[in-house]
Structure formats: C-alpha cells, structure tokens
Amino acid sequence: xxxxxxxxxxxxxxxxxxxxxxxxxxxxxxxxxxxxxxxxxxxxxxxxxxxxxxxxxxxxxxxxxxxxxxxxxxxxxxxxxxxxxxxxxxxxxxxxxxxxxxxxxxxxxxxxxxxxxxxxxxxxxxxxxxxxxxxxxxxxxxxxxxxxxxxxxxxxxxxxxxxxxxxxxxxxxxxxxxxxxxxxxxx
Amino acid sequence: xxxxxxxxxxxxxxxxxxxxxxxxxxxxxxxxxxxxxxxxxxxxxxxxxxxxxxxxxxxxxxxxxxxxxxxxxxxxxxxxxxxxxxxxxxxxxxxxxxxxxxxxxxxxxxxxxxxxxxxxxxxxxxxxxxxxxxxxxxxxxxxxxxxxxxxxxxxxxxxxxxxxxxxxxxxxxxxxxxxxxxxxxxxxxxxxxxxxxxxxxxxxxxxxxxxxxxxxxxxxxxxxxxxxxxxxxxxxxxxxxxxxxxxxxxxxxxxxxxxxxxxxxxxxxxxxxxxxxxxxxxxxxxxxxxxxxxxxxxxxxxxxxxxxxxxxxxxxxxxxxxxxxxxxxxxxxxxxxxxxxxxxxxxxxxxxxxxxxxxxxxxxxxxxxxxxxxxxxxxxxxxxxxxxxxxxxxxxxxxxxxxxxxxxxxxxxxxxxxxxxxxxxxxxxxxxxxxxxxxxxxxxxxxxxxxxxxxxxxx
Numbered sequence: 001x002x003x004x005x006x007x008x009x010x011x012x013x014x015x016x017x018x019x020x021x022x023x024x025x026x027x028x029x030x031x032x033x034x035x036x037x038x039x040x041x042x043x044x045x046x047x048x049x050x051x052x053x054x055x056x057x058x059x060x061x062x063x064x065x066x067x068x069x070x071x072x073x074x075x076x077x078x079x080x081x082x083x084x085x086x087x088x089x090x091x092x093x094x095x096x097x098x099x100x101x102x103x104x105x106x107x108x109x110x111x112x113x114x115x116x117x118x119x120x121x122x123x124x125x126x127x128x129x130x131x132x133x134x135x136x137x138x139x140x141x142x143x144x145x146x147x148x149x150x151x152x153x154x155x156x157x158x159x160x161x162x163x164x165x166x167x168x169x170x171x172x173x174x175x176x177x178x179x180x181x182x183x184x185x186x187x
Numbered sequence: 188x189x190x191x192x193x194x195x196x197x198x199x200x201x202x203x204x205x206x207x208x209x210x211x212x213x214x215x216x217x218x219x220x221x222x223x224x225x226x227x228x229x230x231x232x233x234x235x236x237x238x239x240x241x242x243x244x245x246x247x248x249x250x251x252x253x254x255x256x257x258x259x260x261x262x263x264x265x266x267x268x269x270x271x272x273x274x275x276x277x278x279x280x281x282x283x284x285x286x287x288x289x290x291x292x293x294x295x296x297x298x299x300x301x302x303x304x305x306x307x308x309x310x311x312x313x314x315x316x317x318x319x320x321x322x323x324x325x326x327x328x329x330x331x332x333x334x335x336x337x338x339x340x341x342x343x344x345x346x347x348x349x350x351x352x353x354x355x356x357x358x359x360x361x362x363x364x365x366x367x368x369x370x371x372x373x374x375x376x377x378x379x380x381x382x383x384x385x386x387x388x389x390x391x392x393x394x395x396x397x398x399x400x401x402x403x404x405x406x407x408x409x410x411x412x413x414x415x416x417x418x419x420x421x422x423x424x425x426x427x428x429x430x431x432x433x434x435x436x437x438x439x440x441x442x443x444x445x446x447x448x449x450x451x452x453x454x455x456x457x458x459x460x461x462x463x464x465x466x467x468x469x470x471x472x473x474x475x476x477x478x479x480x481x482x483x484x485x486x487x488x489x490x491x492x493x494x495x496x497x498x499x500x501x502x503x504x505x506x507x508x509x510x511x512x513x514x515x516x517x518x519x520x521x522x523x524x525x526x527x528x529x530x531x532x533x534x535x536x537x538x539x540x541x542x543x544x545x546x547x548x549x550x551x552x553x554x555x556x557x558x559x560x561x562x563x564x565x566x567x568x569x570x571x572x573x574x575x576x577x578x579x580x581x582x583x584x585x586x587x588x589x590x591x592x593x594x595x596x597x598x599x600x601x602x603x604x605x606x607x608x609x610x611x612x613x614x615x616x617x618x619x620x621x622x623x624x625x626x627x628x629x630x631x632x633x634x635x636x637x638x639x640x641x642x643x644x645x646x
Contacts, residue, residue, distance in 0.1 A: 093554050
C-alpha cells in the first residue's frame with residue numbers, strides 16, 4: 001500500500017505554516033470554522049495529516065482532537081498516510097468515462113507501474129480514480145497535484161505518463177506562477 | 188451554420204452570452220483593471236445608490252431562478268430571510284460545483300471572478316449580510332487563489348470590505364475550500380461543513396437556512412452563477428431582465444454538454460429560445476461519426492434520463508398542450524419539468540448507441556454510493572445496494588430478477604431521507620429502469636452466454 005515517508009512525518013510543521021494559522025482562524029466568527037482551512041494548510045506542508053497535526057489543529061480552533069479526526073475521515077481529500085511524489089487523479093464519473101477514462105486508467109496503471117488506488121513501488125506516483133471534478137466537457141480529465149490535464153485520450157496514456165515522469169526531474173515543478181490556459185491555471 | 192437538426196424551426200437558434208460574454212473575449216483576463224474596462228462594478232454602484240429592499244424588489248421582479256439545480260426563485264428565497272431575530276445575516280456562495288456533468292461555475296471562477304464578486308457585493312448589500320463566504324470545492328485549488336487575489340484587489344478599490352463605495356456598509360468575503368465531498372453542495376451540509384464539521388445535512392424544519400443557517404443565524408445560500416446573474420439583473424433592471432427568456436424562466440441558461448457528441452462544450456442560450464434538438468445538432472454538431480444518439484441526462488446526473496424516440500405529451504403550467512419528441516423540447520425549466528425531468532444545472536450528458544445502458548447506470552450508482560454521507564439508513568444502504576446490484580449486472584453474476592430489484596430499492600430511498608441526496612440516488616434508477624429494462628435483461632443474458640462485451644467500458 002502507501003509508503004510512509006518518515007522524513008516528512010516526523011519533522012515539525014514549518015514555521016511559515018504555524019505563522020499563517022492565527023490570521024486564518026481570525027477570518028471566522030467562530031474558531032471551529034477554521035478546521036478545514038488549517039487541515040488543508042497542514043496537508044500542503046507535509047503531504048498528509050498526522051495525529052500530532054490533528055492535536056495542533058484542535059488547539060487552534062478550540063475543539064477536541066477527536067472532532068478534528070471526524071473531519072479528516074469524512075472528506076476524501078484529507079489523508080493520514082503519505083502518498084507518492086506525484087498524485088495522479090483520473091476522473092471516473094460518467095462524462096469522463098464516456099470519453100474513455102477506464103481505458104485511460106488501464107493504460108496509466110501499466111505505464112506508471114502502479115495499480116489504481118495505490119502508490120508505485122518506487123514511491124514516485126499515487127494513482128487514483130476520483131469522482132467528478134467539474135471539467136466534464138474536456139473528458140477524460142486528470143488532476144495531477146495542482147494541475148488539470150484535459151482531453152487525455154486513452155491512446156495517449158503512455159505519452160502522458162512519460163510527461164509525468166519527466167516532471168520528476170524538474171526542480172521548479174509546482175513553483176512557477178500558473179499562466180491562463182495552462183493545466184496549472186485550471187488546477 | 189449547417190443545419191443538422193432533423194426537426195428545424197424557422198429561425199436558427201443562436202447563443203446569447205450574458206454570463207460568458209466577457210470571459211470568451213480574446214485577451215480577457217481575471218484582473219480588476221480588465222473587468223473595469225468592460226463596465227465592471229457599475230451595477231454595484233447602481234445597487235448601493237438604492238435601498239437594500241429596493242434591490243431585493245428588482246431581483247424578485249426579474250423572475251430569476253437559482254442556477255444550482257433546484258431552480259428556486261431567488262427573490263423569494265431572499266424574502267424568507269428572518270429579519271426579526273436580531274441576529275446577523277450571512278451570505279454563503281455555493282461554489283462547490285460537484286454535480287456530475289456540471290462545469291459552468293468553473294468558467295466564472297477561473298476566468299471572470301470579479302463578475303461573481305460584484306454579484307456577491309450586490310446581494311450582500313441587498314440582504315445586509317454581516318459577512319460573506321464562498322464555499323469552493325476543494326479541488327479548485329488555483330480557483331480559490333484566483334478568487335482570493337480578486338477579493339484583495341476589490342477591497343483596495345472599495346468594492347468589498349470596509350465602507351463599500353462610501354455607503355457606510357461593510358462586508359468581508361472569505362474563500363473557504365471544501366474537502367471533495369458532493370453532499371456539501373447541499374446547502375445545509377455546506378453550512379455544517381463551513382462550521383468545521385462533517386458535512387451532514389440538517390433536517391428541515393427547523394433548519395431552513397434563511398432562519399437557522401450558519402451559526403444558527405439567518406443565512407442565504409446562493410449558487411455561484413446565480414450571483415453572477417444578479418449582477419445582470421441590476422444592470423438591466425428587474426423588469427427588463429424578466430423580458431429575457433420566457434415567462435416563468437428568465438435570463439440565460441448555460442448548457443454544459445458532455446459525453447458523446449461532436450462538440451461538447453458550454454453554450455449560453457436565452458431560456459426557452461432553443462430546443463434540445465438545436466442544442467445537440469446545431470451547437471454540438473450531432474453524434475460522433477457513425478453513431479446515433481440514444482439518451483440524454485439533461486441537467487446533471489441526478490435528473491431523470493430522456494430516451495430518443497420517446498414522445499412527451501402533457502400540458503404546460505400555462506395550459507398549452509404539447510406533444511414533443513426529445514428534439515422538440517424547449518430549453519426552459521417549465522417545459523423540461525413538464526417532460527418528467529428537470530433543467531437542473533444544465534449539465535447535459537449525452538449517450539449514444541455505443542453505450543451499454545446498465546454500465547452507464549452502474550457508473551452513476553457507484554458515484555452516489557461513494558458520496559452518501561451515511562446519516563440516513565435508506566440512502567446509505569440503498570445507494571450501496573444499487574451500486575452492488577447494477578455492478579453485478581454489468582460485471583456478470585446477476586439474475587434477471589435483479590432488474591426489478593433495482594427499482595424496488597430505489598423506491599425505498601426517495602422521500603425517506605433528510606436531504607435530496609436520497610432523490611439523487613433514486614431518480615437515475617427510477618427513470619432508467621422502465622425505459623431500458625429490456626436492454627438490461629439482454630446484458631444479463633449476454634454475460635450468461637459468455638459473448639463479447641461492448642468495447643466502451645464505464646464501470
């Protein structure tokens with residue numbers, strides 16, 4: 001299953017992350033509303049959410065850690081285990097399926113050496129089917145980290161996988177400002 | 188444009204972009220300068236020069252109906268706001284676009300955020316909201332950043348935030364990201380989620396948001412596009428806006444067509460001024476090469492399926508009798524409702540003769556089973572059973588009695604749950620089983636005989 005990454009799990013949250021919390025909490029008339037924004041913040045920092053993080057969030061918003069765990073386990077986007085270096089989410093729902101998302105998934109499983117719902121043995125990719133991500137006219141769509149790739153036809157699975165593998169060697173991956181009309185803008 | 192529609196009317200249908208008018212222009216950008224160059228925030232100036240109740244009156248006059256799927260009259264919703272309790276009122280924008288087949292709000296958020304923000308400012312003024320929240324789906328990561336940047340720009344110029352346009356009225360707007368959960372698009376589930384809890388929908392009564400909403404305060408929850416439409420209501424004036432479209436359904440509808448057509452895409456059409464035939468043949472270019480249309484799901488996956496070749500007969504609310512083929516149905520909410528389904532979000536999913544219908548149904552059943560919040564037993568158990576039973580028809584191992592069983596399960600879900608997710612679970616099954624029963628039985632026999640299966644895999 002998913003490979004735990006001890007380096008990110010053990011380290012404390014970054015100081016920038018901690019510093020952002022008070023302003024986020026202050027946006028809301030009731031502190032508890034900041035639960036999800038803080039969980040997103042933690043997940044952006046570490047890649048997933050640990051027990052210790054949940055205690056920290058609970059303290060910030062004034063609830064019991066159990067009430068944060070309830071939220072973490074309810075929403076599909078929050079995760080408690082580390083994932084691969086690239087998170088590849090293929091839309092499974094009808095509009096994309098009609099355009100071949102199942103065949104695309106089979107192609108990606110092969111090309112990335114990663115069964116759906118799992119992380120590849122080298123820890124490079126986590127490949128998942130997700131439900132409708134609201135880009136139905138351009139199906140099949142694939143959401144990779146912060147970028148939305150549209151019209152990824154099943155025949156292109158191998159070429160698309162090669163493009164994703166190339167990003168592993170890109171030192172500026174995810175750091176460039178998104179430009180309109182690009183997958184990064186639509187992500 | 189070449190006419191492909193088999194039952195053409197006299198005038199070719201054309202788009203009437205209102206919401207998408209600017210964002211389609213080449214070179215149009217999301218920044219405030221660009222929006223101002225295109226007449227941005229003029230409607231807000233008009234609004235703050237009026238009394239809040241006058242703004243509400245204009246919206247009521249306009250006949251605008253909500254664009255989130257249910258089509259409730261916006262002006263009437265605002266009227267329900269409890270103003271006697273003395274508690275502060277909140278405005279919550281539902282930008283949790285998650286209904287399968289729906290991708291219209293995404294365009295506004297990613298390409299023209301100020302249009303929606305102007306609608307928010309006008310609405311906040313009209314209902315005198317203490318604060319506004321935009322609940323945006325968690326997957327719109329960059330969309331949330333675009334909105335945050337736009338809010339910051341608008342605050343600097345006094346369109347949002349403190350003392351809006353010198354009116355003395357202040358309203359802060361906060362962008363709140365969801366967590367990938369469909370049921371949080373249901374307004375009371377959304378409110379729970381915004382309070383930092385699981386998105387379990389609340390029971391009505393007593394939890395009508397206009398009375399007991401966010402933090403148990405009066406709350407108006409409006410869809411993202413509805414708020415963009417409000418800007419145009421103010422720009423035109425309520426009475427003028429009501430002339431766009433047809434009586435009972437004013438303004439434009441954005442048809443987001445997906446699935447098996449030549450040109451899937453978004454088409455903004457004046458309500459009632461084109462038919463499904465014109466949408467699918469003239470705008471979308473008809474079926475793919477060598478294919479024939481089989482069915483459409485007209486307004487998001489929860490609306491009831493329509494089959495090509497069916498006849499739709501009945502009487503409209505105004506008394507007119509009709510006898511239509513699918514291609515003849517006019518694109519307004521009353522006509523579509525009269526055919527036994529709904530305009531919903533306008534997200535039309537098109538299926539052709541390459542589709543095995545049980546796989547399409549099973550795909551949707553899997554969606555609803557994944558998204559049920561689990562609070563109500565009929566929905567939690569029903570959605571899982573529907574997914575399991577349709578799944579075994581699609582994958583093999585089913586009995587012929589499984590087909591009526593699908594209907595039996597669906598009939599025990601609708602109307603027995605706290606929120607409309609129960610209906611969303613049941614309607615696709617309740618509408619599709621009677622129409623495609625014979626094909627489902629054939630799918631079972633095909634697998635029993637071990638014959639080759641259709642090429643297109645949907646589950």
